[in-house]
Amino acid sequence: MHHLRRQFSHVGRLLQQSKLTATSEIEMSHFNQLASTWWDVNGPQRILHKMNLLRMDFINDTIKSHLKLNKGVTDPEEQIYIPPFNVDNVLPKEIADRINGEQEIRRQQLWQQLKLDALDIGCGGGILSESLARLPVVNRVKGIDLSTEVLEVARQHKKLDPMVREKLTYELKAVEDLDPNTEQYDVVTMFEMLEHVNYPAEVLKAALRHVKPGGWIFISTINRDLISWFTTIFMGEHILKIVPLGTHTYDKYINEKELEKWVEDGHENSDLGDLRKQFEVAGSKGCVYLPCYGWKFTDNVEVGNYFMALKRRD
């Protein structure tokens, strides 16, 4: 905990020193080297490809479960009944099924009407950017990254698929340098990036500026615990060699509770302009990688990798 505080509090000073970017040179050359094999699902990025399955589930489920089923419906006849309790435990099965079924139909309808604009920060070779672009509910996707090599891979790869070619654009840009006045999105994603940057708090703040009111930011990173060290660095990089050596730096891992606290701290900040005041943690989920199986959601967000969703108020 202290460790991270120290890191976070250094941010301001260091940023003034180097106006460059929040990502180290070493990190950048590392990702450049990975570019050529980024899309080989059986290659060095297989773990990322497999994790992508879970994060798409997380994004879909989170947005769907927060849809307001009766929003804008004034006619009481048309309104869906949403009981203030869990119907499965209270009502006879038939009635519970009908209530759940009606909600599900309305939810699907509302979901299919969405036209979301998405920003994928630290998009790398575009694994998540392409997945988002293929969803019928996504209108367009912009991916930004600092590595010329991986962005070139992303640009070449999108040409192969007519489904994403038109919807997807890439730009070489640090999130800190993206203009918040023009670049506003319903969904902002920042997956597997925080653990690679030197000043996570600054990067997070920069990202929040691009979320429209009512919109979402989805983040994933790694808890700084023994299990994470053991699975990602010791096993992943050194023993199993399923993750390229040098991908992770243990010091940069951020705990789930620390991230939550960071948002809450903003709520208490006397500076009324603190953007964190607009955001709530809408959900988080832990996940672990099991060799021979792939990624699996867990109930424990404080161990290993985790996803977090922040929602901006309407």
Next chain:
Amino acid sequence: MFQVIRRFATSVSNVADIVIIGGGPAGLTLGTALKNSPVTKHLKIHLVEGGKIIEPLNSFLETPPPNYLNRVVSLTPSTIGFLDSIGAWSHFNQERTQSYDDIVTYDGVSGARMNFEHPDIATMVETTNIQAGLLSRLNELNSQQEVKLVIQEDTKVTSIAKDSITQWPTLKLSNGDSLTCRLLVGCDGYNSPVRHFAGIESRGWSYNRWGVVATFKFADTEFRFPTGWQRFLPTGPLALLPLPNGYTSMVWSTTPELAEMLLSLDETEFLSMVNAGTRLSTEELSMIYDLAKSKSPDLLEQIQWRLNLFAGKLKPADEENFPLQVSEIVTGSRARFPLKLSHADTYVEDRVALVGDAAHTTHPLAGQGLNMGQEDVKSLVGALERATSRGLDIGNSLALEPYFSERWPQNHVLLGVMDKIHKIYSTDFAPLVAARSFGVDVLNSLGPIKDFMVGRISGNSKR
């Protein structure tokens, strides 16, 4: 560079998300299920079928043929549940289907018999009825949707290659068209051109048996509940499965030599031969086969005499242990098919999936072939739905792997079981006949003894 751009520009109209090769039961089910799913209905799908299917299938429902067709299969409740869930079952001609829950199995050598405890109800349906019902449902779905599934019938796939840039499969069709797709699904039967294109090995062997099929009517002598009959002869099982109104569908698995003989008989002789096959002893049958092969003019008389003898000895109480005699054959319904077991090494490659007989074929013994294909479709559609909602490229192996890992092991177990039943029953090796008289369940519980015998027999009967 310019060339690349031009290629994309001209080929756009011929690009599909999914191309299904084969308009058999597997291909039509897959197309219908994908168009029925709210998650996948927006996908651009083409179905290419070598034969003419649209007119024949439509007219099957509009003006049903007077007689039952000879390709009839037994559907499991799970298959019917699935067909119902995609809205297709109600489009079938229900009057031509027959459910039954009683299967009597008896042994041609020892005379032992058992009633299969069959908790499930099986349903007999003509394959054409299955295809027609599916096509009708597909037409209904197409009329409700913007993105329609395109059927190209009377069109063969003549070659399959990979696009040099995208690596997507590119098909040349016999009508001169070419078609490029994200995912190519082979529902193209045993000789699957798609499987060959993907370089997927299929292993297995021919049973050196043929299935002779025909449709009969039972003699109208007494009332019987619809029942499936299966007699294990040393040359293979003879099955009579019920159709409505006293009709029955026969599959007689037998040696190539005897199949040849059965097809050479005139229809009256063939009818008598089937009645002989369901009741006479194996010794008597051998003799009768010889008469038939030598074209003896006494054949009919011999069979009739022995059947009368048999009827005379049969106690009234035992009569219901045998099927009624068949008294009428549906003209022209006789045909034969080679029987083989095969299993592809994998069902998925980059941008390719195999479904149904393209992936596996089995002995018709337990009527599983088509049902296995339906389970494949259910699983593949599930995998494609998950992949689609996750924004995956559905041709990618990450999207397809769950289908393979779900279905391959299950099919492999089933194929193994079918193969063993065939081997156990296709013999007159004495200890095994004694053992199998206890019934399949006892045999199964014998464990090591069974393994020994199966090993012993497979050495002889394989190939």
